[in-house]
Each structure stands twice: as structure tokens, then as C-alpha cells.
Amino acid sequence: MSAVTHHVPDAMLAAYAAGRLPKAFAAVIAAHISLCEDCRAALGAHHAVGGAILEETSKVDVSAALKSDVLELLDSPFTPEPVYERKGVYPGPVMELLKGREPKWKTLGMGVRQDILFGDAEGSVRLLFIPPGQAVPDHSHNGLELTLVLQGSFSDETGVFGVGDLEVADEHLEHTPIAGDGAPCICLAATDAPLRFRAFVPRLMQPLFRI
Amino acid sequence: MLSVNTTLLNAERRPAKPQISERKSVSQGSHEISQQTQWMLAVRDSRDRDAFVKLFDFFAPRLKGFIMRTGTSSHQAEEIVQDVMLTVWRKAAQFDPHRAQVSAWVYQIARNRQIDLARKENRPLPEELKEDPGQEQDASQILGVEQETAKLRLALKTLNPDQREIIEQAYLGELTHHEISAKTGIPLGTIKSRIRLGLARLRHELKDLTQ
Numbered sequence: 001m002s003a004v005t006h007h008v009p010d011a012m013l014a015a016y017a018a019g020r021l022p023k024a025f026a027a028v029i030a031a032h033i034s035l036c037e038d039c040r041a042a043l044g045a046h047h048a049v050g051g052a053i054l055e056e057t058s059k060v061d062v063s064a065a066l067k068s069d070v071l072e073l074l075d076s077p078f079t080p081e082p083v084y085e086r087k088g089v090y091p092g093p094v095m096e097l098l099k100g101r102e103p104k105w106k107t108l109g110m111g112v113r114q115d116i117l118f119g120d121a122e123g124s125v126r127l128l129f130i131p132p133g134q135a136v137p138d139h140s141h142n143g144l145e146l147t148l149v150l151q152g153s154f155s156d157e158t159g160v161f162g163v164g165d166l167e168v169a170d171e172h173l174e175h176t177p178i179a180g181d182g183a184p185c186i187c188l189a190a191t192d193a194p195l196r197f198r199a200f201v202p203r204l205m206q207p208l209f210r211i
Numbered sequence: 212m213l214s215v216n217t218t219l220l221n222a223e224r225r226p227a228k229p230q231i232s233e234r235k236s237v238s239q240g241s242h243e244i245s246q247q248t249q250w251m252l253a254v255r256d257s258r259d260r261d262a263f264v265k266l267f268d269f270f271a272p273r274l275k276g277f278i279m280r281t282g283t284s285s286h287q288a289e290e291i292v293q294d295v296m297l298t299v300w301r302k303a304a305q306f307d308p309h310r311a312q313v314s315a316w317v318y319q320i321a322r323n324r325q326i327d328l329a330r331k332e333n334r335p336l337p338e339e340l341k342e343d344p345g346q347e348q349d350a351s352q353i354l355g356v357e358q359e360t361a362k363l364r365l366a367l368k369t370l371n372p373d374q375r376e377i378i379e380q381a382y383l384g385e386l387t388h389h390e391i392s393a394k395t396g397i398p399l400g401t402i403k404s405r406i407r408l409g410l411a412r413l414r415h416e417l418k419d420l421t422q
């Protein structure tokens with residue numbers, strides 16, 4: 001756990017603390033924080049700034065009814081939200097996206113598989129399965145891409161990424177990630193734009209694969 | 212969750228005094244755990260309603276003011292305040308004063324609630340830390356977090372109004388992470404060093420927990 005070397009950039013963590021990241025990216029950050037003590041601590045510090053601002057915000061009186069309503073509701077039964085526990089290599093936030101099920105892998109070719117977990121107008125998040133030594137096609141992005149390693153490792157032009165490491169790539173990075181030897185590489189990846197693959201999956205087929 | 216050291220709390224609890232200010236900070240040479248933390252621990256460990264009322268009286272008007280700053284109506288703000296305060300009561304077991312001040316914890320709950328309501332979606336949150344049940348409450352660590360937060364608050368006060376405005380916008384969720392990284396290059400020096408210090412402290416604590 002302490003071996004995580006690639007972390008969340010500070011501005012992104014501040015935006016995450018403030019709830020400003022789209023859900024697909026927020027899910028990857030939540031999964032990274034589940035694996036990374038440094039970023040959990042840094043998030044705590046951002047919450048402290050938010051808390052300080054909250055404390056110093058000008059007060060606006062609340063209605064008397066609000067207080068009595070809240071006090072009355074303290075004893076009323078409520079259904080706690082389900083808590084998704086970590087399962088195998090998948091931290092709680094990933095299990096939540098999976099709604100507790102096993103990944104349903106769909107083949108992309110060359111042994112690469114994916115399971116798209118969530119997508120909306122602002123981005124999508126998927127699990128990727130890459131066999132040892134396999135290159136993910138050379139691609140660049142229209143926008144931001146976050147990749148969190150859950151099992152195995154990959155390396156590209158910017159470095160080596162092991163379990164818990166987060167790669168932040170933008171439209172300027174054109175990279176060819178290659179899965180490390182050993183266990184297959186399983187990643188959680190979020191994008192806010194279709195990946196532009198240079199080979200391997202022809203551009204025309206991208207809508208088909210939703211990549 | 213941590214067992215309460217009631218001896219410590221009783222010894223540290225300040226006798227009722229005429230209230231000069233609602234907020235008794237532990238900053239200036241004081242070696243007492245803040246009132247808010249004591250109230251929150253009483254809620255967490257003894258389900259103390261009187262303590263909850265005090266937390267409500269402190270936080271509800273600030274929360275309402277804070278939420279209304281993002282353009283939310285008074286009526287809707289009160290609904291969110293109600294949800295947040297009920298969550299404070301129901302999820303009190305998750306409050307850990309070794310890692311967060313009450314205001315930081317409440318900020319996090321409020322932002323999550325606001326986002327989930329605004330976007331009508333539940334976002335996966337990081338896994339909760341699993342703590343060693345044998346862990347004793349450590350007053351010096353709690354005070355350390357409070358003192359660090361007090362210094363953070365002082366650092367916020369040294370910002371000029373424009374800088375302060377940017378920080379507030381960021382933590383109110385009004386800036387994207389690109390805007391945060393572009394805009395906060397200017398004033399964040401002191402804040403960042405405080406965040407780093409807080410981070411180091413929290414990280415040490417987390418390491419202790421996971422050993």
C-alpha cells in the first residue's frame with residue numbers, strides 16, 4: 001500500500017474535495033484514495049480548509065421548524081446506504097460501480113478486455129484487462145484520462161505504474177502503455193472524451209466499443 | 212471505532228462558562244479539546260442529545276449560509292441542512308477526531324449531500340478506514356489536529372480579499388480543477404505549506420493505524 005508513487009495532483013484533489021469532478025473521475029479518485037494513505041491524508045487537509053471556510057461563513061438563521069423536525073427525526077428508523085466492501089483487487093468504490101457483481105469482460109482483441117461501469121455526458125469509467133506484456137494501442141486523448149492500476153502493472157513513456165498508482169494523462173500525452181510481466185494488468189480508467197487510438201482499433205469502430 | 216477514554220474527556224471538559232464566543236479554539240496556548248469535538252464525541256459515544264443540540268445550533272446557521280452562497284434557495288438549503296445534521300447523528304460512528312476536526316467532517320458531508328442532490332446520483336466514496344478496535348483515544352493527536360487546523364485558519368486570514376475569494380470559490384465547488392490549478396498559483400503558498408504539515412501529521416497517524 002505504501003508503495004504508491006503516482007498520486008492525485010493537488011488541484012484535482014481540491015476539486016474532488018469540493019465535489020467538482022465529474023462522477024467518472026470522482027470514482028477513480030475515490031478508488032485511489034482507498035489504496036493510498038498519502039492522498040487520504042491530503043484529502044483530509046482539503047476538508048480542513050473547507051471546514052474552516054464553513055465555520056467562518058456568515059450565519060443565516062434557520063427556521064424553528066427545522067430544528068424541531070431534525071430533533072424529532074433522530075429516533076426515526078432509516079435505511080443505511082449499502083456499503084460495498086473491497087473484494088479481491090477491487091476496492092469498495094469499484095465494487096459500488098459493479099453493484100457487487102463480478103466484472104463482465106468483453107473482448108477488445110489481442111487479449112485486451114473491458115467492462116464499462118458507468119458513463120454519462122461528462123465521462124465514462126471502465127475496467128481494462130491487459131495480458132502480461134501486451135501493449136494497449138498507441139493512443140492520445142481529446143481530454144483527460146485517469147488510469148488507476150488495480151492488479152499487475154503497466155509502463156509507458158512517463159514511467160512505471162504499479163498497484164495503486166494513478167496516471168493522469170491529458171490531450172498532450174500520446175502514450176503506449178504496455179502491461180508488465182507477471183499478473184495481467186487490471187486498471188480502472190476514466191475518460192471525458194473518446195480515446196483516439198492510432199492503431200489496433202480503427203477509428204470507425206470506436207463507437208462500437210465505446211472507447 | 213475507537214473506545215472512548217471518558218476519564219480523559221471528563222478531565223479535559225471545561226466547566227460551563229458564560230458564552231463569550233461560540234467557538235472556543237484550542238489555538239492560543241490552550242491545551243483543551245475544542246467544545247465542538249467534545250460535543251461530537253458525546254454524540255458519537257453516548258448519543259447525547261444535548262450535545263447534538265449544541266452542534267446543531269453551531270453548524271445549522273453556518274451550513275445554511277454556506278449552502279446559500281452557491282445560489283441555493285433558503286427553502287432548499289434548509290432541506291440540505293436537515294439531511295446533513297441527521298447524517299451527523301446517524302454516521303457519528305465514522306467521526307474520528309484523530310483525523311479531522313468536526314467542521315472538516317461536516318464540510319465533507321455537506322458537499323457530498325449537495326452534489327448528490329444536485330446531480331441526482333450517488334457517487335462512490337472512498338472506503339472507510341478500518342481501525343484497530345484496541346486503539347486508545349490519543350488526546351495529543353486530537354489536539355495536534357486541532358492546532359494544525361487553527362494554524363490553517365490563520366493562514367487563510369493572511370490572504371488578501373481576492374485570494375480569499377478564489378479559495379472560497381474552489382471549496383464551494385465553483386471552480387474546475389483546471390481553474391484551480393490555473394488560479395491558485397498565486398496565493399496558495401502559506402495554505403499549501405499548512406496543508407502539507409497537516410498532511411504529514413495525518414499520514415503519520417495513518418501509518419500508526421495500519422501497522
